[in-house]
Amino acid sequence: xxxxxxxxxxxxxxxxxxxxxxxxxxxxxxxxxxxxxxxxxxxxxxxxxxxxxxxxxxxxxxxxxxxxxxxxxxxxxxxxxxxxxxxxxxxxxxxxxxxxxxxxxxxxxxxxxxxxxxxxxxxxxxxxxxxxxxxxxxxxxxxxxxxxxxxxxxx
Amino acid sequence: xxxxxxxxxxxxxxxxxxxxxxxxxxxxxxxxxxxxxxxxxxxxxxxxxxxxxxxxxxxxxxxxxxxxxxxxxxxxxxxxxxxxxxxxxxxxxxxxxxxxxxxxxxxxxxxxxxxxxxxxxxxxxxxxxxxxxxxxxxxxxxxxxxxxxxxxxxxxxxxxxxxxxxxxxxxxxxxxxxxxxxxxxxxxxxxxxxxxxxxxxxxxxxxxxxxxxxxxxxxxxxxxxxxxxxxxxxxxxxxxxxxxxxxxxxxxxxxxxxxxxxxxxxxxxxxxxxxxxxxxxxxxxxxxxxxxxxxxxxxxxxxxxxxxxxxxxxxxxxxxxxxxxxxxxxxxxxxxxxxxxxxxxxxxxxxxxxxxxxxxxxxxxxxxxxxxxxxxxxxxxxxxxxxxxxxxxxxxxxxxxxxxxxxxxxxxxxxxxxxxxxxxxxxx
Numbered sequence: 001x002x003x004x005x006x007x008x009x010x011x012x013x014x015x016x017x018x019x020x021x022x023x024x025x026x027x028x029x030x031x032x033x034x035x036x037x038x039x040x041x042x043x044x045x046x047x048x049x050x051x052x053x054x055x056x057x058x059x060x061x062x063x064x065x066x067x068x069x070x071x072x073x074x075x076x077x078x079x080x081x082x083x084x085x086x087x088x089x090x091x092x093x094x095x096x097x098x099x100x101x102x103x104x105x106x107x108x109x110x111x112x113x114x115x116x117x118x119x120x121x122x123x124x125x126x127x128x129x130x131x132x133x134x135x136x137x138x139x140x141x142x143x144x145x146x147x148x149x150x151x152x153x154x155x
Numbered sequence: 156x157x158x159x160x161x162x163x164x165x166x167x168x169x170x171x172x173x174x175x176x177x178x179x180x181x182x183x184x185x186x187x188x189x190x191x192x193x194x195x196x197x198x199x200x201x202x203x204x205x206x207x208x209x210x211x212x213x214x215x216x217x218x219x220x221x222x223x224x225x226x227x228x229x230x231x232x233x234x235x236x237x238x239x240x241x242x243x244x245x246x247x248x249x250x251x252x253x254x255x256x257x258x259x260x261x262x263x264x265x266x267x268x269x270x271x272x273x274x275x276x277x278x279x280x281x282x283x284x285x286x287x288x289x290x291x292x293x294x295x296x297x298x299x300x301x302x303x304x305x306x307x308x309x310x311x312x313x314x315x316x317x318x319x320x321x322x323x324x325x326x327x328x329x330x331x332x333x334x335x336x337x338x339x340x341x342x343x344x345x346x347x348x349x350x351x352x353x354x355x356x357x358x359x360x361x362x363x364x365x366x367x368x369x370x371x372x373x374x375x376x377x378x379x380x381x382x383x384x385x386x387x388x389x390x391x392x393x394x395x396x397x398x399x400x401x402x403x404x405x406x407x408x409x410x411x412x413x414x415x416x417x418x419x420x421x422x423x424x425x426x427x428x429x430x431x432x433x434x435x436x437x438x439x440x441x442x443x444x445x446x447x448x449x450x451x452x453x454x455x456x457x458x459x460x461x462x463x464x465x466x467x468x469x470x471x472x473x474x475x476x477x478x479x480x481x482x483x484x485x486x487x488x489x490x491x492x493x494x495x496x497x498x499x500x501x502x503x504x505x506x507x508x509x510x511x512x513x514x515x516x517x518x519x520x521x522x523x524x525x526x527x528x529x530x531x532x533x534x535x536x537x538x539x540x541x542x543x544x545x546x547x548x549x550x551x552x553x554x555x556x557x558x559x560x561x562x563x564x565x566x567x568x569x570x571x572x573x574x575x576x577x578x579x580x581x582x583x
Binding site: 047048050051059095099102103108111 | 280283286287290291294297298301311368399
């Protein structure tokens, strides 16, 4: 069976709970998943995300999100809900997730997944500290996200 | 605006953090400060005590856009300290490696910063609807540059293969030929980039600019050559600290660089093209005419045109190097660690990057000095703004503010890299 679904974890391993998306992918790697699924721990891919998404029918992106709610909660978001969510570009020479996805669907729609699901794991601003390990809530959030994704992939 | 204050608390679409504060009274600038408040990262301090072989790895982390330049400069400085001579193959591969970074960095600056500015869009996202083919072209050129970096360096960001004397792994001749086909196909896109620049209308601001770059008679200088200026500077780059000076200023975490006579100077693509036009490839010279700019130019807004010219040059020279390389062969990279000092300068996409180190007999770093290109340009940006703003005082305040941001962005400053401190000695 061809690989038609990609699960991409984003975040930085060096910045506390920013790594929750990567951890979720790591947890999924130990689970029994359908053979048509590819798992990618992408780190901070910037515009490179478009290359990682190209050609898949379905994509699930898992990343840390800042919300007003408690840390460790898991949300399912669609693309339109991300609009305006990044307060500024991550860098002028690369773009943040919402901008990259917007650019992808604007310019390369034919290559982009028809179905895109964004799994956000709620983290606190104070937990995004360089050199810090993941918080207990972050670990819990990554577990919950991996569980949710595994269920979705099994359907 | 006859009197008032232009204040940009957070300059947008710049790498790193900076603010601009200008006070104007009766049509005259009474105060102007480019406040680089990006906090210093103390690389020079924590390099002291590390082993020589860690330098390329650690200094590459100073910049996610130009890690290749940091690696190349650190390696050259170490090799100079240890008396290591590199082979012709290594020299060629390093040039190709550096050019790969020019391709990706210039494509992004032109399409993501310059074009939206000059075409009147807030960002590349808003420009993409009206100019989809141009933005797609930018993405393809960036991908090509990144892939070439990864082919030589092992990965595209913070690559891993460069080492003292050469590379720990080499690309195969076949893989080089494959990417050569893509480079050939991209040439027309690079020429189209120069055509696009030719259609853009840029502000006219000129002054008696001093520009500094590496220069070599036989090739377009990137990793070697002498350090020259249009005002008579002509030195061994290792002596940069004797001729290019730095001073602390109270309002910025970036030092201000000056020539010995106290003047500011410009580094980067415009400085290079101005000083080394004769060494550009034939198609790059053709691209220069497509931009409509007559080099040498004293208008910093022509930096985008210079980038387009260098984009074409980088592709053409990359093809020549690949052709010459054939099948790269493994070489003995032996060297002897010894006590001493070494300094080097290379051309990063944004201009000259200087590294200087001293080592003990075990190769432990005793002292380190790193000056990033943006740090060289900060003083020049301030000086330019003092001339640029009075010419546009008739504009509404908001428009003048945007013009100032545009002026600064045009240098493509990377304030994250520009912050470094001189060592402070306290006598008690």
